[in-house]
Amino acid sequence: MSNPLIQLQNVFYQYEQTEALKNISLKIEEGDFLAIIGPNGSGKSTLLKIILGLLKPTKGEVLLFGKPVPLFKEKELIGYVSQKSNAFNTGFPATVEEVVQSGLVKKAGIFRSYPKNTQSKVKEALTSVGMEKFSKKNIGDLSGGQQQRVFIARALVSDPKILILDEPTVGVDSKNVRSFYHMLSHLNREHQITIVLVTHDVDAVSKSISHVACLNQTIHFHGYQNEMDSMSDEQLEAWYGHSVRKVNHRNEGQI
Numbered sequence: 001m002s003n004p005l006i007q008l009q010n011v012f013y014q015y016e017q018t019e020a021l022k023n024i025s026l027k028i029e030e031g032d033f034l035a036i037i038g039p040n041g042s043g044k045s046t047l048l049k050i051i052l053g054l055l056k057p058t059k060g061e062v063l064l065f066g067k068p069v070p071l072f073k074e075k076e077l078i079g080y081v082s083q084k085s086n087a088f089n090t091g092f093p094a095t096v097e098e099v100v101q102s103g104l105v106k107k108a109g110i111f112r113s114y115p116k117n118t119q120s121k122v123k124e125a126l127t128s129v130g131m132e133k134f135s136k137k138n139i140g141d142l143s144g145g146q147q148q149r150v151f152i153a154r155a156l157v158s159d160p161k162i163l164i165l166d167e168p169t170v171g172v173d174s175k176n177v178r179s180f181y182h183m184l185s186h187l188n189r190e191h192q193i194t195i196v197l198v199t200h201d202v203d204a205v206s207k208s209i210s211h212v213a214c215l216n217q218t219i220h221f222h223g224y225q226n227e228m229d230s231m232s233d234e235q236l237e238a239w240y241g242h243s244v245r246k247v248n249h250r251n252e253g254q255i
């Protein structure tokens with residue numbers, strides 16, 4: 001088997017007062033679609049920041065494409081959409097295509113010499129998230145869910161191999177959450193993009209993902225999505241911090 005795209009080896013992270021992550025070992029292989037789930041304050045965003053190299057582990061090591069993070073320079077291979085991306089108000093002076101094009105700034109450099117195929121790359125990225133019809137619209141005039149799709153297109157325009165998303169459905173109304181995850185599933189299966197996301201939508205996401213990781217400071221379960229049902233009540237309680245009732249909802253699913 002080839003190297004995992006992301007590998008954490010015995011990672012710890014301590015904020016001044018809080019031990020946020022304890023002894024995390026995790027491998028994410030090419031083609032995985034992993035959801036990281038856990039209660040509030042369980043370390044999910046911290047774990048993403050560690051993977052992205054935005055925080056340095058207090059102990060342990062992270063490898064990206066087989067290289068330790070400090071030696072990994074091909075940043076465009078990883079697209080990141082943070083929790084607060086979808087915060088543009090009506091009147092923000094940028095069109096959807098301008099926002100997506102800004103995802104190429106790293107490649108264009110300070111003189112902004114964009115590649116010749118920029119327009120087709122922007123169109124392709126918008127098409128892959130189902131937003132091509134909105135390219136001339138003002139970003140501030142879109143709904144939260146549509147803005148979030150545009151931010152995913154911005155992350156995709158530089159052809160990343162991995163897409164990392166922190167609670168991407170914040171601002172997406174509940175009717176559109178499933179179609180949002182369906183779009184991510186399409187990116188994973190048809191465009192071979194490895195996806196790692198943090199979410200609270202346990203039920204809505206379950207049809208799209210391949211793997212799940214249950215986090216609460218440490219990883220209590222990591223495996224195929226359909227194996228999660230085999231977690232015992234004790235394991236669930238250890239993970240969630242109090243007893244959890246297993247419910248199989250079809251149309252809701254916030255944990």
Ligand SMILES: Nc1ncnc2c1ncn2[C@@H]1O[C@H](COP(=O)(O)OP(=O)(O)OP(=O)(O)O)[C@@H](O)[C@H]1O
Pocket residue numbers: 015016017018019020038039040041042043044045046047
């Ligand atoms: N900048 C910071 N300084 C100090 N402590 C922090 C900081 N950021 C997070 N923490 C603490 O670290 C722990 C993990 O936080 P983190 O934001 O990673 O959790 P989370 O699972 O993403 O939470 P949520 O689901 O509420 O977004 C929490 O106890 C939090 O209070």
